[in-house]
Amino acid sequence: MLPVADLLTTRGAGVAILDHGLLGRNGSSRATRLPPPPDGADLGQWLRNWGIGSLCFGTSLHDHLPISLARAARAAGLPMVCVLDNWMNYRARLSMDGGAELIPECYAVMDDKARDEALAEGVPAACLRVTGHPGLAFLADEIAAAGPDWRRDVRARIGWGRPGRELVAFIGEPVARDQGTGPQSPAWRGYTEREVLPLLCRELQAYGDRLDVVIVPHPRDDLTELQALWQEARGRLEGGLAPVGMSGRQIVLAADRVAGMASILLYESWLQGKPTLSLQPGLVRSDLKSVATRPGIVFVDGRDGATEGLRNWLQALPQAPRNDLNRHRQAPAVLADLLQQMITG
Incomplete structure (x- = not known):
């Protein structure tokens, strides 16, 4: 507003x-x-x-x-x-x-x-x-301003995604805190970030020689817990939490690919034409499908479809910014x- x-x-x-x-x-x-x-x-x-x-x-x-x-x-x-x-x-x-x-x-x-x-x-x-x-309202202007020099400078500040390596942004959400960890919670999603981030990391292990992962924390995320989750799940992947003070929009503009669960930043990524992945394994709430059910967003809601979904996402090419802008x-x-x-x- x-x-x-x-x-x-x-x-x-x-x-x-x-x-x-x-x-x-x-x-x-x-x-x-x-x-x-x-x-x-x-x-x-x-x-x-x-x-x-x-x-x-x-x-x-x-x-x-x-x-x-x-x-x-x-x-x-x-x-x-x-x-x-x-x-x-x-x-x-x-x-x-x-x-x-x-x-x-x-x-x-x-x-x-x-x-x-x-x-x-x-x-x-x-x-x-x-x-x-x-x-x-200003996203179209920010996309136009985020040219190669801008992206190179931001990636240097992030510390990952150097020349020759792709930068994957993972959009965090405090799902366990906000919607609970099991069906006893009325708002239960069917998954939490404690499953999704490790799942993403496992599927990306084979690509660790060519990409880095930057995690965009949600304002309500516990950074200590999120950092511990990343360290436990990362395996051979390079990356980590985004620098304090850098906005999620800046990270998405600088990234090559964007993954997450149901954050509106996935929609922003889609508007920019970036390959976008919504990873919601075990989803039990139909309302959380809406952000992901758009042509061009790879949506994984089953526990067995992650490998194929990630392969499709990693093979996807960037598109022109969307007319919705x-x-x-x-x-x-x-x-x-x-x-x-x-x-x-």
């Missing part, structure tokens, strides 16, 4: 960013920052005190303040836009705080695939609007227009 807020600010609109979570850490200095409401506060009164006229929010499994504010906005009769950022839980995220399902005036989704899947889950068609993904480039303007239209009626 930050690109939307920045654009509205340049248009002279009154924009305030909640100084909370990711928005608080990364929000533009040009927008007003609102302190989050105290615990137990009357959220409706808080909205009135700050003169809020509309709300743009996203949902989070680990942070229910945004949807709580949305419920207060609904009670106050304020228009709101919910911005989706991933291809899963389209309907469930509208009640993930345990309350009744909250249908926003506008439910902004990334592409036609997301709209169709949301409809299949029962989200009302009237609220759905395909806007593109504002978080990917154009829609995402326009997303901030589309959403800014929607918000301003909702306010003016």
Whole structure:
């Protein structure tokens, strides 16, 4: 949502960013920052005190303040836009705080695939609007800027993928921590990173003379545990955890091939035209297939198909960047227009 807020600010609109979570850490200095409401506060009164006229929010499994504010906005009769950022839980995220399902005036989704899947889950068609993904608005420009010299410099900072060796990026996710380690957990995926990374390493042993592996940790990953898992699984492979301070997007831009489970960085890799592998052995949740079921992504969800899947992935050639980038480039303007239209009626 930050690109939307920045654009509205340049248009002279009154924009305030909640100084909370990711928005608080990364929000533009040009927008007003609102302190989050105290615990137990009357959220409706808080909205009135700050003169809020509309709300743009996203949902989070680990942070229910945004949807709580949305419920207060609904009670106050304020228009709101919910911005989706991933291809899963389209309907469930509208009640993930345990309350009744909250249908926003506008439910902004990334592409036609997301709209169709949301409809299949029962989200009302009237609220759905395909806007593109504002978080990917600048990706096309970053791809264009990531030429050979840029990639060489980044790979030198990473320390692997020197000339003559391919660089494989593995996208980490704290699956065991977030979704559990067995079927007793309601969110169980059917696998964890503790199985997937060793599986990838085993299948790559035969290629250790020509490629390196850089692991992109998730912000919630325990780096000590992840490093220990890598050291246990790596065998003859060269590589390790990405340098602190280097973003996952930078790593993906610099890599030759990208592997992972269900991270949106796999989608970014696909947009860039890089050979992309989604490794989800034993998957039991259909919602986690969405990021991987795209032409050009090698998807492994069985425990016996990894060898063939990795062979196909390693043989795949890079493609041109995808046309979907154009829609995402326009997303901030589309959403800014929607918000301003909702306010003016």
